[in-house]
Amino acid sequence: MPLIALGLNHLTAPVSLREQVAFDAAATGQALRELRREEGVEEALILSTCNRTELYVNVAAGAEAVPQAWLGRHHRLAPGRLDEYLYRHDEHAAVRHLFRVATGLDSMVLGEPQILGQVKDAYHRARAAQTLGAPLDRLLQHTFAVAKRVRTDTRIGAHTVSVAFTAVRLAEQVFTDLKQACVLLIGAGDTIELAARHLAEKHVRRLIVANRTLENAQDLAGRHGGYAIALSDLPQHLAEADIVIASTASRTPVLTRTMVERAIAARRRRPMFMVDIAVPRDIDPAVGALDDVYLYGIDDLKQVIDDHLRSREAAAREAEAIIDLQVERYMAWRRALTVRNPVVDLRQHAERHRDEVLAKAQAMLAHGKPPAEALAFLANTLTNKLLHQPSARLREAALAGDLDLLHAAGRLYGQSEETELREE
Known part of the structure; x- marks a missing residue:
């Protein structure tokens, strides 16, 4: 398999x-x-x-x-x-x-x-x-x-060299002082959680968290001193953001070119820095062609990441x-x-011989044989049956000079490797 x-x-x-x-x-x-x-x-x-x-x-x-x-x-x-x-x-x-x-x-x-x-x-x-x-x-x-x-x-x-950390570092290179920036985080998963933590440590001026489930956005924003909005309210708040970091599980973009064009116009052409670290992408790639928008995708972070490796x-x-x-x-x-356990085979082999010899010993008793004779038959016959095959193989190994098998037998039976094997 x-x-x-x-x-x-x-x-x-x-x-x-x-x-x-x-x-x-x-x-x-x-x-x-x-x-x-x-x-x-x-x-x-x-x-x-x-x-x-x-x-x-x-x-x-x-x-x-x-x-x-x-x-x-x-x-x-x-x-x-x-x-x-x-x-x-x-x-x-x-x-x-x-x-x-x-x-x-x-x-x-x-x-x-x-x-x-x-x-x-x-x-x-x-x-x-x-x-x-x-x-x-x-x-x-x-x-x-x-x-x-x-x-x-x-x-x-x-x-610390996470994708979220790298996104924040990149934003810091564009906005020298993050204390003057308003940051919009889109999503509420682990990556956005890490980004929020890093941004809070930088004391950003304002932090907005947008998520499809408002309660999750409120929980995340509350832990990092931010403000929560529903994803449906993005068009009304997008113009406030100097920096946007997006990471949701949406199958289609949550920020379209039209939404960003309106936000840029409302900002009177003040630039926006955007990082899309979602796959599938949260920000329509066409947004990157707009003037005054600096859009980075997940693959664009690689150069920044390489500096920290x-x-x-x-x-x-x-x-x-x-x-x-x-x-x-x-x-x-x-x-x-894929290997059959040899212990299972060994036990089954021994149990078959035991049952066979025991039945014969019991038959001897049933026919009036003395118990001592039946016990002696049981002990001798069972010993011979159990040892016949390994004894024969060990004799062959001794004649062939197969030291590996002889030594393995010594270890198997708890004997030293120097123990001499004598013919019965």
Whole structure:
């Protein structure tokens, strides 16, 4: 049952394609069940973030091409549309890839911590959809343990370099003094939460939080000294914002070119700085063509992020060493699933002989044989039956000079390797 990791990310595909294959959180459960029903798919997990969409599947032999075909078909893409952008990892490489993803080593922001929470969310959705069996479930549990160890044993997370932090740093470069800026945050998820925290530390003049669910916006704004509005009220408040940072789960843009044009006119051409860190995008890309608007997307943050990576490179090398060890440990467990436990066979073999000899001893007693004679028969016959096959094999090994088998037998029976084996 081959293990496959299949996907695309910020390194292999443009944001325009990534948003086409992104999975909405609410619809992921149904997508998982559809994928699991594909012929040959035994287990399935879908990881979908702003920077990546990945499938982790165990498939029957011969069904290795099924996940890729399903992914394109599910998103109604032309055959072959994804081919040049997809990567695929099998077995060891698939395990290593997941470990690297969960520890942030494969992220746009090296070592960023949010991805681990996203992997956990993907795990919980797959469990709820009942698309995990023992191998993938064990892999995810192992993944969480590896990520925890990397965080504990290295300094991969010692310096704050998240996408949210990078967006705020970029805004700070444009507006030298954020204390004079009004910032509009669109969304109320983890990324916006982190952005709000960083902005509060910068003491921005005013913070507005817009979200489809007003209660969530109020909760977030209340914790950071901001003001909450409903997403439907954006047109009335957009002109107030010097800086806009957007990250929602909307499938269509929440800020259109028309809305921004009106806001710029109301601001008397004072410039607006916008960062769209959502996939699919929250801000219509056509907004970037407007005068007095400076629009940055998720891919535009890469240069800023690269400036902060040097401090994490040594920690990343240490993390890779931890991952190397843990990949082999998981694969050893996985290999054991396909090997029949020899203890089971040994016990069944011994129990068959026991039952056979015991029945004969009981028959001896029933025919009036003395108990001592029946016991002696039982002990001698059972001993001979249990030891005949291994004794024969050990004699053959001694004649052939097979020291490995002789030494293994010594360890198996609790004897020293120097013990001489004598013929019976």
